[in-house]
Amino acid sequence: MIAAIAPLIVALLVGPDADAEVVFPGEGWEHRDPAELGLDPEALDRFAEELGGRGCVVRNGYVVKQWGDQSERSDWYSSVKPLFSTLLFFAIEEGRVSGVDQPVAEFGWDLQGNxxxxTFRHLADMTSGYARPEPPGAAWAYNDFAIQLYQQTLFDRVFRGEPGEVVCDPARLGPLGFQDGLEFNGRRRLIASVRDFARLDWFWLNRGRWGDRQLLxxxxxxxxxxxDVPADLPQTAKAETEDPLGLGTFGGGSDHFxxxxxxxxxxxxxxxxSGRTHPGTRTWPDAPPDAVMTIGFGGNCSVILPGDRIVVASARGDWGRLEAGQAESTMNRRLSSLMRAIEPGRD
Structure with missing residues (x-):
């Protein structure tokens, strides 16, 4: 029993905390005072207060800040989409899919013309052209009809299983030990707690490693x-389109957000x-260059800072809109607030 509840500790020689032990949670996350791990507690409190909602901050595998009900489960909207891509990687590793560039029509879909x-890559990059006028790879469109083609191909035709069972299979993400359990609604959006979404973030930050196992x-x-989307790729044309397979939407349109x-x-x-719309600056100017985010409707977002060994899972937080390259955007200001906790004395 002691072994079951003790955190898994491994040494990872990466980043500025190369000498730090990196912990992976057991049944629950271990907690540490933020000052013990080099963070400014008052700045971290301000970050949480500004963000609101529910959330937790993890550094080196320890929870250093949490707010709101940690066990409450709710919809993560589009923040689940990287999980679909993670399942694609498992499918490739298991020999179910030949690679990211395999056409999904090979899994029995009655797709026509272009x-x-x-391919799976097109769907994961929002460049598929599904329900849009352009052929695959020719234009960008944040496309919630194409995401339905992506997830339905994975769950129903590649793995042939219920989403929760597919994800939590012992050979996939079961070892992450989701404390409050995962659920998927009818559109295959993830219902999870912040402390369990943080496990996904920690798995991604550690590049497929969990404890002493390389799961992926x-x-x-x-x-x-x-x-992966070319910076010079044009935006899809404004056009009336239809959903040829009748898959329905994940939540939004075929060109939205x-x-x-x-x-x-x-x-x-x-x-x-830097991107097509902001060639001279980064998406979030005040965040480190290696920052990664998942972004879901309603402030259901997460942050991964590999170099700082930090993840943040935030449900219903005040993140504002994605306004890439804009220093005054709410999203950038929230990240700037987080960085003040990581780098005490930062302006």
Whole structure:
């Protein structure tokens, strides 16, 4: 029993805290005072107060700040999308999919014309052209009809299982030991607690490692946890389109939310890079260059800071809108507030 509840501790020689022990939670997260891990407690309190909602901050595998009900489960909206790409990587590793560039039509979909060339990569990068006028790879469109094609291909035709069972399989993400359990609604959006979403973030930050096991080869993160949409890719044309397979929507339209993806999006993560709409600055000017985010409707977002060994999971937080390159945007100001806790004395 002691072994079951004790955190898993491994040494990872990466980043500025190369000598620090990195912890992976057991049944629950271990907690540490933020000052013990080099953080400014007062600045961290201000960050949490500004953000609101429910959330937790993890450094080196320890929870250093939490607010709101940690066990409450709620909808993470589009923040679940990188989980779909993670499942794609497992499918490739298991030999179920030949690679990210395999056409999804090979899994029995009655796709017609240009749509027959849609690949998993196109779906993960929002460049598929599904329910849009352009062929695959020709334009960017944040597309919640295409995401339904993505997740339905994975769950129903690749793994052939219920989402919760597929994700929590002992050979996949079961070892993460989700404390409050995961649930998927009818649209396959994830219902989870902040402390369990933080486990996903910690798995991603550690590039497929959990404790002393490499659950997913790190090469998938080396190759695909990076901006993958070309920075010069044009925006989809304004046009009336239809959903040819009748899949329905994940929540939004076939061209909605944002035009900022080219240069900063890849396999459903958002990256701190320059892009088509902001060539002279990063997505979030006050965050480190290696910052990664998941962004979901209603302030259901998470932050991954690999170099600082920090993740933040935030449900219903005040993140504002994605306004790439804008220093005065709410999202950038929240990240700036977080950085003041990480770098005491930062202006």
């Amino acid at each position: 749509d027959r060339a849609i 080869p790190s090469r998938f993160f080396d190759d695909f946890m990076t901006p 944002t035009e900022f993806g080219p240069g900063i999006y890849g396999f459903n993560w958002w990256f701190n890079a």
